Amino acid sequence: MLGPDMAAGNYDAIVVGASFGGLAVARQLRGHVLLVDRNEVGAVQTSACGTPLWVPEALGVAGSVLQVHDRLNIRTPSRTVSYDLSAVPFCTFDYKAFCQGLLAQTRARFLQAGVTGFADGAVTTTEGRFTAPVVVDCSGWRGAVVKGDAGGTPSGNYSFGLETRTDLSDEGLWFLLDRKLIPQGLGWIFPVGAGSLIGLGSYAGRSKLRPPLERLLRQEGVTAGAYHGTYFPNRLLRATVGRVFAVGDAAGQCLPLTAEGIRPALYFGSECGRIVQRVIDGQITLDAGLDAYRRLVERYRGAYRLLQRVQWLASHTPTRWFAALTALAARHPILPRWWPRYGWFGRFDRAPVPTAP
Numbered sequence: 001m002l003g004p005d006m007a008a009g010n011y012d013a014i015v016v017g018a019s020f021g022g023l024a025v026a027r028q029l030r031g032h033v034l035l036v037d038r039n040e041v042g043a044v045q046t047s048a049c050g051t052p053l054w055v056p057e058a059l060g061v062a063g064s065v066l067q068v069h070d071r072l073n074i075r076t077p078s079r080t081v082s083y084d085l086s087a088v089p090f091c092t093f094d095y096k097a098f099c100q101g102l103l104a105q106t107r108a109r110f111l112q113a114g115v116t117g118f119a120d121g122a123v124t125t126t127e128g129r130f131t132a133p134v135v136v137d138c139s140g141w142r143g144a145v146v147k148g149d150a151g152g153t154p155s156g157n158y159s160f161g162l163e164t165r166t167d168l169s170d171e172g173l174w175f176l177l178d179r180k181l182i183p184q185g186l187g188w189i190f191p192v193g194a195g196s197l198i199g200l201g202s203y204a205g206r207s208k209l210r211p212p213l214e215r216l217l218r219q220e221g222v223t224a225g226a227y228h229g230t231y232f233p234n235r236l237l238r239a240t241v242g243r244v245f246a247v248g249d250a251a252g253q254c255l256p257l258t259a260e261g262i263r264p265a266l267y268f269g270s271e272c273g274r275i276v277q278r279v280i281d282g283q284i285t286l287d288a289g290l291d292a293y294r295r296l297v298e299r300y301r302g303a304y305r306l307l308q309r310v311q312w313l314a315s316h317t318p319t320r321w322f323a324a325l326t327a328l329a330a331r332h333p334i335l336p337r338w339w340p341r342y343g344w345f346g347r348f349d350r351a352p353v354p355t356a357p
C-alpha cells in the first residue's frame with residue numbers, strides 16, 4: 001500500500017505489469033518510478049518458463065534455474081527428430097524466483113493494483129489515479145493501457161496455450177506434432193527438475209484444449225496437477241500507441257512458431273527501459289524516445305514474418321513433410337548455421353546487472 005505522498009505524487013514513469021516485460025523495463029530505471037501489477041510479483045505463472053540458459057545467467061537470476069536442456073526433440077507420429085542444443089543450451093526455471101530476483105534489482109515502487117484505464121495522461125487503478133510523462137504497458141496480451149483492457153476473446157493473431165504440472169521426469173525439451181492431438185498447433189513436455197510441465201498450444205487460438213490435453217496425459221501415463229493457460233500473440237503488433245510504449249505480449253513480441261515470449265519481453269523491455277531513462281534524464285524528448293523504440297522493434301519485423309511463415313507451414317502442410325523439414329534443419333552443417341543465431345537473439349550483453357538500491 002502506498003503512503004499519502006506517493007499516492008498523490010506524479011511519477012517519472014509508470015510501468016504496468018510486473019512480469020518479464022515490466023521487470024525488464026523497471027530494472028533499467030532510476031528515479032521516481034511506479035511498477036503496478038494486479039498480482040504479487042511471481043505469484044501467477046502462465047508459462048512453461050523455458051528459455052536459453054544464458055538469459056537467467058545474464059540477468060543475475062541463475063539461482064532460479066530448475067533444469068538445463070542440451071536436446072530438443074520433435075516427436076511426430078512417424079519419426080522423432082533430435083536437435084543438439086549444446087551450442088546454446090536451454091533451461092527451465094522457477095517463475096517466482098526469477099521474477100523476485102529481477103524485482104530485487106529495481107528501484108521502482110511496486111503497487112499491487114489492477115489497472116482499469118488510461119485517460120488524460122493518468123493511469124487509473126483500483127488503488128487510485130497516477131500520472132507520469134512516460135507510461136509503459138507490459139500487461140500481457142490484454143494490453144490494459146494500449147487496448148484499454150478490452151478483455152474477452154481476441155480475434156486473430158493470437159494463439160492459446162494450456163498446460164499442467166505432472167510428476168513425469170525426463171531429459172531434454174519435447175515438442176509434439178500430431179494432428180490427431182491438436183490440428184493446428186503443438187504439444188510440449190518441459191521437464192522442470194522434479195516433474196514436467198505438459199501442455200498444448202493452438203496456433204488458431206482454440207481455447208478448449210482440456211480434453212485433448214487430458215488425452216495426451218493418458219497417453220503419457222501421467223496425472224494432471226493444476227492447469228493454467230492463456231492467449232499469447234503470434235504476430236508482431238505496434239510498439240507504441242499514442243505516447244505509450246508497449247512491451248512483450250502487449251506489443252505482440254512473442255515469437256511465432258516457437259511461442260517463445262519470455263526472451264523478447266526481456267530484450268525489448270531492457271531496450272525500452274534504456275530509452276525511457278534517457279527521456280527521464282532529459283537527454284531526449286518523449287517523441288524521440290517513442291520513435292527510437294519503434295525503429296528498434298521494426299528492425300525485427302522481417303524475422304517475425306519468417307517465423308510466421310514457418311508456423312503456417314507447421315499448421316497447414318502434412319506433418320510428415322514438416323517432419324522432413326525439421327530433420328533437415330537438425331543436420332550438420334545446417335544446424336550450426338541457424339541455431340546460434342536464433343539462440344542468441346536478444347543478448348543482454350549490454351545490460352550489466354544493476355546494483356540493488
Ligand SMILES: Cc1cc2nc3c(=O)[nH]c(=O)nc-3n(C[C@H](O)[C@H](O)[C@H](O)COP(=O)(O)OP(=O)(O)OC[C@H]3O[C@@H](n4cnc5c(N)ncnc54)[C@H](O)[C@@H]3O)c2cc1C
Nearest residue numbers: 017019020021038047048049050115140161248249261262
Ligand atoms: C501455456 C503457455 C506456455 C508458455 N511457455 C513459454 C515458454 O516456455 N517460454 C517462453 O519463452 N514463452 C512461453 N510462453 C509465452 C510467454 O509466457 C509470454 O510471451 C510472456 O509471459 C510475455 O511476458 P509479458 O511480460 O509480456 O506478459 P505476462 O507474462 O503475461 O505478464 C503480464 C503482467 O501484467 C499483469 N497485468 C495484466 N493485466 C493487468 C491489469 N489490468 N492491471 C495490472 N496488472 C495487469 C499480469 O498480472 C502479469 O503479471 C507461454 C505461454 C503460455 C500461455
